[in-house]
Amino acid sequence: MNLQFSQNAGLYIHIPFCVKKCLYCDFYSVTDLSLKPRFLKALLREMELVSQEGLCFDTLYIGGGTPSVYEYDEIDLITTKAFQSFNILPDAEITTEVNPGTVKFEQLGGYRKAGINRLNIGVQSFQQKNLDFLGRIHTENEAHRAIEDAHRAGFENTGFDLIYGLPDQSKQDWLHDLNKAVEYNPAHLSCYMLTYEKGTPLHSGLKAGRVQPLADDNIRALFETTIEFLEDHGYFQYEISNFARIGKESETHVSRHNLKYWTRAPYIGLGPSAHSFIEPQRYWNVSIVDKYIEAIESGRLPVADREVLSEEQQLIEGIYLGLRMTRGIDLVWFREKFGIDFVETFKEVISDLGRRNYIEVVKNHCALTRQGRVFLDSITSMFVSRNVSDAEAKI
Numbered sequence: 001m002n003l004q005f006s007q008n009a010g011l012y013i014h015i016p017f018c019v020k021k022c023l024y025c026d027f028y029s030v031t032d033l034s035l036k037p038r039f040l041k042a043l044l045r046e047m048e049l050v051s052q053e054g055l056c057f058d059t060l061y062i063g064g065g066t067p068s069v070y071e072y073d074e075i076d077l078i079t080t081k082a083f084q085s086f087n088i089l090p091d092a093e094i095t096t097e098v099n100p101g102t103v104k105f106e107q108l109g110g111y112r113k114a115g116i117n118r119l120n121i122g123v124q125s126f127q128q129k130n131l132d133f134l135g136r137i138h139t140e141n142e143a144h145r146a147i148e149d150a151h152r153a154g155f156e157n158t159g160f161d162l163i164y165g166l167p168d169q170s171k172q173d174w175l176h177d178l179n180k181a182v183e184y185n186p187a188h189l190s191c192y193m194l195t196y197e198k199g200t201p202l203h204s205g206l207k208a209g210r211v212q213p214l215a216d217d218n219i220r221a222l223f224e225t226t227i228e229f230l231e232d233h234g235y236f237q238y239e240i241s242n243f244a245r246i247g248k249e250s251e252t253h254v255s256r257h258n259l260k261y262w263t264r265a266p267y268i269g270l271g272p273s274a275h276s277f278i279e280p281q282r283y284w285n286v287s288i289v290d291k292y293i294e295a296i297e298s299g300r301l302p303v304a305d306r307e308v309l310s311e312e313q314q315l316i317e318g319i320y321l322g323l324r325m326t327r328g329i330d331l332v333w334f335r336e337k338f339g340i341d342f343v344e345t346f347k348e349v350i351s352d353l354g355r356r357n358y359i360e361v362v363k364n365h366c367a368l369t370r371q372g373r374v375f376l377d378s379i380t381s382m383f384v385s386r387n388v389s390d391a392e393a394k395i
Contacts, residue, residue, distance in 0.1 A: 008056045010060075016065045016271060019101065021135070023200060026197035028065075044078070052268075057089065058091070060088060064097060071110070072113070073110065123161060123181070125163065126176065157188075157253070159188030161190045164194065165219045166214065188242070188245065189230065190243075193219060196211075220374045238254055242255065264318070279309075287304065328366050330365060359379070
């Protein structure tokens with residue numbers, strides 16, 4: 001499946017509020033909803049303060065947190081201000097995330113009128129036992145209702161988030177969720193493996209022995225099951241955790257915004273903890289909503305810190321992000337970017353992985369095979385530890 005990559009910029013807006021923190025989530029959010037009015041005012045002001053660097057934007061993504069804690073008129077204020085403050089193209093992909101526990105049918109209709117043309121629904125599971133374990137505020141019935149309401153409201157471009165790899169999860173349990181998902185014929189599915197991030201309640205439970213993680217072999221089996229099942233049901237895997245429905249030749253249904261991160265396109269992040277990237281510089285906002293608001297109310301940008309990526313850092317990112325994509329590393333781009341031949345420079349690693357059928361070089365791309373995708377992190381480490389220093393010396 002050929003993907004079209006745009007080097008136009010992406011705009012990300014982080015809404016830092018949740019009704020309740022999920023037990024697995026380490027994204028920044030707070031449950032003090034009384035801050036919503038001040039934050040919204042500060043966010044609109046941040047848009048005025050941020051330099052656009054002459055960028056054109058073809059995606060806008062409102063994430064969180066839980067954007068659907070805001071009503072449609074408030075989301076309309078955000079999208080309207082974004083179009084006033086940034087050069088957003090007329091055919092831009094405009095996405096918002098919604099939580100089935102906070103969104104209602106009337107909101108969804110209002111979101112469409114506010115310019116939202118893509119909806120990402122945080123389903124996570126269609127089974128109540130899994131939702132309870134993850135600490136989600138919605139029920140399985142609310143998950144179904146949110147999807148049905150989205151369709152009634154006229155959203156055709158919908159995506160669902162699902163999580164697998166829960167303790168004691170069987171193949172049959174996971175197939176139940178996948179089957180329920182594809183019955184709704186979503187344009188996009190993100191299937192994330194459960195991770196125990198430091199600082200989360202699930203991580204504490206893991207350390208204390210209250211939570212027993214699923215065995216690695218079982219997780220790998222679920223990963224392979226995901227690919228096989230979704231391919232059989234008309235979806236193609238374009239990134240390690242992301243699948244798009246196969247449509248007409250001009251329709252790929254990929255998340256155009258998420259492609260910005262994986263292809264190292266420029267993006268601007270607004271809101272607390274949001275990151276921005278304009279090569280070779282990355283910078284990020286403060287991660288405390290009160291400090292974020294105070295900075296903007298004082299007329300200052302809420303930037304916490306910034307870094308200029310070295311050639312070596314860019315090289316490592318190019319390898320890791322390229323291998324996350326099922327199309328792999330673009331060898332022509334790699335040579336033009338770093339001035340080195342990827343296959344020649346990393347021939348020993350590629351040869352070793354090729355013998356194990358974990359990697360292949362086809363049509364100017366070096367990509368992980370289906371078997372190799374299971375070992376993405378360890379394979380990336382092989383490139384970094386064995387050869388990056390040699391490659392860096394050739395740049």
